[in-house]
Amino acid sequence: MKSLEELRELRREVEEDMKNRSKEEKPEIIIGMGTCGISAGARETLKTVLDEIEKRDLDVAVTQTGCIGMCEKEPLLDVKLPDQSRITYGQLNPEDVQRIIVQHVINGEIVEELAVARLEE
Amino acid sequence: MMRELSLHILDIAQNSIRAGAENLDIRIEENCCENILLIKIGDDGRGIEKDSIEEVMDPFVTTRTTREVGLGLSLLQETAESSGGSLSIDSEPGEGTAVTARFKLDHLDRPPLGSLADTLISLIAVNPDLEITYRHQKDGDCFDFSTEEIKAELQGVDIQEPGILKWLEEYLRENIAEVRGLSHPVLNL
Numbered sequence: 590m591k592s593l594e595e596l597r598e599l600r601r602e603v604e605e606d607m608k609n610r611s612k613e614e615k616p617e618i619i620i621g622m623g624t625c626g627i628s629a630g631a632r633e634t635l636k637t638v639l640d641e642i643e644k645r646d647l648d649v650a651v652t653q654t655g656c657i658g659m660c661e662k663e664p665l666l667d668v669k670l671p672d673q674s675r676i677t678y679g680q681l682n683p684e685d686v687q688r689i690i691v692q693h694v695i696n697g698e699i700v701e702e703l704a705v706a707r708l709e710e
Numbered sequence: 711m712m713r714e715l716s717l718h719i720l721d722i723a724q725n726s727i728r729a730g731a732e733n734l735d736i737r738i739e740e741n742c743c744e745n746i747l748l749i750k751i752g753d754d755g756r757g758i759e760k761d762s763i764e765e766v767m768d769p770f771v772t773t774r775t776t777r778e779v780g781l782g783l784s785l786l787q788e789t790a791e792s793s794g795g796s797l798s799i800d801s802e803p804g805e806g807t808a809v810t811a812r813f814k815l816d817h818l819d820r821p822p823l824g825s826l827a828d829t830l831i832s833l834i835a836v837n838p839d840l841e842i843t844y845r846h847q848k849d850g851d852c853f854d855f856s857t858e859e860i861k862a863e864l865q866g867v868d869i870q871e872p873g874i875l876k877w878l879e880e881y882l883r884e885n886i887a888e889v890r891g892l893s894h895p896v897l898n899l
Contacts, residue, residue: 590888591881596863596874603871620836624782627721628712632832639835643872651870653836655728 614671615650616694621665623656629663630681637686638666649694662705668693677706712785714824715749715813721782722751722809723833729755729807733841734833738823740815740848740890747795747815747823752808758801766799786811793820827882830855831875838870846889853889855882 620626620635635651642649659665662679668689669675676699678689685703692698712718719736726734731753739748758766769784786809787797794814801807813820826846833842834857844855860878861869868874 590884591877593863596860596877596881599873599877600864600867603867603873606873607867607871622720622724622832622836624721624724624785627717627724628785632717632720632828635832635835636828639831639872639875643876646872651836655724 610648615648616671617650617652617667617669618690618694619667619669619675620651620653621655621657621663622653623660623663625656625660626663626665629660631664633683634664634666634681634686637683638690641687641690645690645695647690647694659705665705667708670694670697673697675708676704677708678703679705712789713821715747715789715811715821716824716826716829718782718786718789718811719749719751719826720829720832722786723753723829725782725809726751726753726755726807727837727840729753729757731755731806731840733843735843736830736845738826738846742815742849745815747813747820749811749813750808751810752806754806757803757805757807758799759803763799763801767797783809789813789821793817825883826886827879830882831879834878835870835875838868846886848890851889851891853885855885 618638620631620638622631638651641647642651657665659679664681665677665679666681666686666689667675667677676693678685678700681703689700689703692700712721723734723736733754735752737748737750739746741748767783767787769781783797783799790797790811790813794817795812797809797811799807799809830842830844833840842857846853857869864874
């Protein structure tokens, strides 16, 4: 069983880790958390994002938004890299999310076949 | 449709967040003797005017401006009523809102609670300033969790740090499974 003592240990490790982070603007991932998003699988999308960030040790900001009126395309996820257009991806399963993280968030290449909208900067 | 009651909780909590809540209180009571499952989500958001309480249960009413329907509460009401239960809303403008859903615990059409740990982590991961208290009671047993307590332990380290979230997820999963008397954390009935 996990104990709070373990959390204190972990806190010290994370503190060390944070000293090595860059102060530059981070990539941002935005999850649609309206009723439509949640019923279409937004919680799983978010969980996959969090798992990938943890597994690959990425420095990414994760935020949420409500319903944006594209309910039929949920679950939606947006990627906003610094100084680039915000790309919306739709109808995602966990494998799609992994792909977006590797191809777009890490390598900076838009996953065209999953993209449903682009918001120019 | 929501496959799990924990998804409804995540959805109703979004109403609280949009209502400007700083504190969210989630309570779950499983009472086998009385055959009742109770879910209560309370917040200190802006609240709802008395005249509007009935309206918010109507799927064709919302305070949103991007579209004309607000489905979350009416979906939960339908789920509660088809599981031999009911939904009620108590609210005071400026004070906050409490949504209470009751279900017959053993009703065949009651969806499973599902992954409460995933719902809590989803709320914490993207709302770092929201303080959440969670109490899960089953018959005599009780599990209490509070983000304020965790943040005190973290002494300024961000609760959104991936390693911290991962730890919290396992912590919640284990403790909720224990209070529910589930032999394996993956069983979520």
